[in-house]
Amino acid sequence: MGDPGREFSLTDAQLAQFHRDGFIGPFDLYEPEQMEQDLRALRPKLLNTKKAVYGGGDGVSGVTNLANYDRHLDVEFLARHIVRPEITDRVASILGPDVLCWRTEFFPKYPGDEGTDWHQADNFANVAGSKQPQIEWPNDAEFGGTITVWTAFTPATVEMGCLQFIPGTHDVMNYDETKTMDYDPEAINNREKAGVRRGFFGYDYRQLQKDPDWEPDESRAVSQVMRQGQFIIFWSTLMHASHPHAGLTDQMRLGFAARYLPTSVRVYPYSNGLEEFGGTASLERFGNVLVSGQDTFGHNKFVDETVNGFRFPVPGRVS
Ligand SMILES: O=C(O)CCC(=O)C(=O)O
Ligand SMILES: [Fe+2]
Numbered sequence: 336m337g338d339p340g341r342e343f344s345l346t347d348a349q350l351a352q353f354h355r356d357g358f359i360g361p362f363d364l365y366e367p368e369q370m371e372q373d374l375r376a377l378r379p380k381l382l383n384t385k386k387a388v389y390g391g392g393d394g395v396s397g398v399t400n401l402a403n404y405d406r407h408l409d410v411e412f413l414a415r416h417i418v419r420p421e422i423t424d425r426v427a428s429i430l431g432p433d434v435l436c437w438r439t440e441f442f443p444k445y446p447g448d449e450g451t452d453w454h455q456a457d458n459f460a461n462v463a464g465s466k467q468p469q470i471e472w473p474n475d476a477e478f479g480g481t482i483t484v485w486t487a488f489t490p491a492t493v494e495m496g497c498l499q500f501i502p503g504t505h506d507v508m509n510y511d512e513t514k515t516m517d518y519d520p521e522a523i524n525n526r527e528k529a530g531v532r533r534g535f536f537g538y539d540y541r542q543l544q545k546d547p548d549w550e551p552d553e554s555r556a557v558s559q560v561m562r563q564g565q566f567i568i569f570w571s572t573l574m575h576a577s578h579p580h581a582g583l584t585d586q587m588r589l590g591f592a593a594r595y596l597p598t599s600v601r602v603y604p605y606s607n608g609l610e611e612f613g614g615t616a617s618l619e620r621f622g623n624v625l626v627s628g629q630d631t632f633g634h635n636k637f638v639d640e641t642v643n644g645f646r647f648p649v650p651g652r653v654s
Pocket of ligand 1: 442451483485498571575576577590592
């Protein structure tokens with residue numbers, strides 16, 4: 336099936352599976368040896384936050400995860416990663432041809448770190464201090480979510496804290512993102528839930544539960560073991576979590592999540608800044624990246640060039 340120009344489009348069978356389960360993959364992207372080399376080259380660049388859109392001391396305060404956000408806007412390897420056709424062809428076969436990338440995030444887990452809480456994200460007001468939706472689908476859609484492409488920059492085994500999904504849970508929200516969670520960095524690595532050490536990077540996602548007495552049905556959970564350099568695609572509204580890093584190896588687990596939307600969705604419609612994980616940052620230098628097709632809506636801000644002057648190899652751009 337699919338568009339002959341889109342070599343990596345999902346097949347009809349894969350699309351049906353994706354709509355049923357809320358996720359599909361893993362798929363190969365980088366050879367493990369190549370990924371390891373790329374990661375080595377990437378580390379010093381990530382430490383240099385001078386050109387990071389929320390980094391470098393201006394606009395960022397407090398202990399923050401925001402330094403992990405949107406590094407595709409200043410690091411060329413990541414800029415090239417988010418437009419790889421192996422990813423964007425598949426995402427476009429789900430979302431339609433006109434697709435933007437609005438957010439990337441690193442998810443590091445060091446030996447001994449807790450797992451990530453079970454959660455679902457619809458409009459991403461979840462951790463926003465303002466409680467404003469960060470994305471808004473058109474036509475009062477009941478809920479929307481975003482497509483997340485999570486790439487294993489290191490191996491992701493059960494012992495190292497791979498992702499877990501509960502298949503088929505992407506159509507019903509168990510959480511209310513208008514509720515507030517308390518940010519408490521002291522809670523990190525200090526809580527157990529159903530016998531497993533878990534948390535949400537200083538928040539407790541259970542505070543957003545619609546029904547405080549409900550518990551996720553972990554008996555249905557599947558572990559997503561991934562080889563280094565593979566990626567998986569899932570709806571942010573799918574029940575997802577990750578195992579703790581058991582510390583059996585001294586190698587960290589590093590996931591890189593890139594989040595995609597159709598251009599019809601409004602990104603940050605209500606705010607000029609980010610306020611989450613105990614930090615704040617201005618969105619002044621933020622821009623979406625058009626990764627496929629075109630934008631005919633004009634309601635979103637797009638980057639043309641990154642802050643480094645790196646030009647995104649965006650399909651269809653007349654340069
Ligand atoms: O990597 C993790 O542990 C969590 C990732 C996640 O929640 C996401 O990509 O939305
Ligand atoms: Fe998530």
